[in-house]
Amino acid sequence: MDSSRRRILQLLGISALALTTRPVLNAFTKEARAAEAEAVIKAGAKSLKARQWAMVIDTRKFESEADLEPLVDACHKVHNVPRLQNKNHEIKWIWGTHYHNAFPGKAAQFVAESVEQRPFLVLCNHCENPPCVRACPTKATWKRESDGIVFMDFHRCIGCRFCIAACPFGARSFNYRDPRPFIAEINKKFPTRMKGVVEKCNFCAERLAVGQLPACVQASDGALAFGDLYNPASDVRKLIKTNYTIRRKQTLGTEPSVYYIV
């Protein structure tokens, strides 16, 4: 066979041309397909909007842990949060805790008895500067630009638990076991989680999307207020303006969005 340099170069040229035809044809078909049908994706018309959602909890309205129970139940029921007896495996989105656990530190040696003995409702603070987000290696948790919610993408969570270590509020729980058998009554409108993912409060993003307030706020009978932190006319801002409020571990600089009236 004649294998002159010219012949080989010709063959190479033709082969290169042949290799490029497929991508070019593919691009054309894709264009044709895009032109024939266009679907639109948008947010629901009824969805509530804010720059940064925030919550104000009037702790004066809660006297014992029993007062918090309906709120916790409302949340855990609607989000299919399992109830595990083993404390190490416990999953919590919102729960009640003691003053010294909610507000540790050396701010005051002696506190008013009524405050010290009051139960404090704690949940994810949806910080404006969330350390958990910086710890996540897969962007499974991130701060939503649209409304400031620190959101979780369970599809993307690899269960490394860096976020649990990073969160100073203990707001995140890990599914050490398959949670399904431990959910008493499954809410079929909301997914469950699977073994190996982290979960936490989502400020009821799925309810805000259809124009409803968070489940705990709805169940609180006015003790909890919810609104936009950057709207001076919002319920939360009005309460913050007229009441003395504190936030958890303020000195850490995470800028929590949950305020407590004491």
Place this chain on the structure above:
Amino acid sequence: MNNKALIVTGVVIFLIIVLFPFWYMRGKAAPAPEVELTPRAKAAQKCVRSTEYMRAEHMQLLDLWRDSVVRESKRIYINPEGKEFNMSLSNTCLDCHSNKAEFCDRCHNYASVRPYCWSCHIDNPKEKT
């Protein structure tokens, strides 16, 4: 070549074993599965998109839905005909196709794909779990 007989028999036995699935199942291809539609799905006539599109691209569609809802907080899908849908696997897809075993599973089993959607998403919003 020494041991010619031995080598040839070895090769023949090897081929028989390697090609076992082909000669054993010769002419008996497993029939393609028939998916069953619920009366409601039948009455609707058309899914979110055309049947051909859904058959070929439902996984891409679901992927798009997941990303739009979870990561972009957009929950409404308007198909080319202008009909609105709430992008939800459990609440929209399975509301109509409430027979996962006869609809989803048959094809998935045949194609030997095991989507793990159902480890979190409720399989059937209407059925008791």
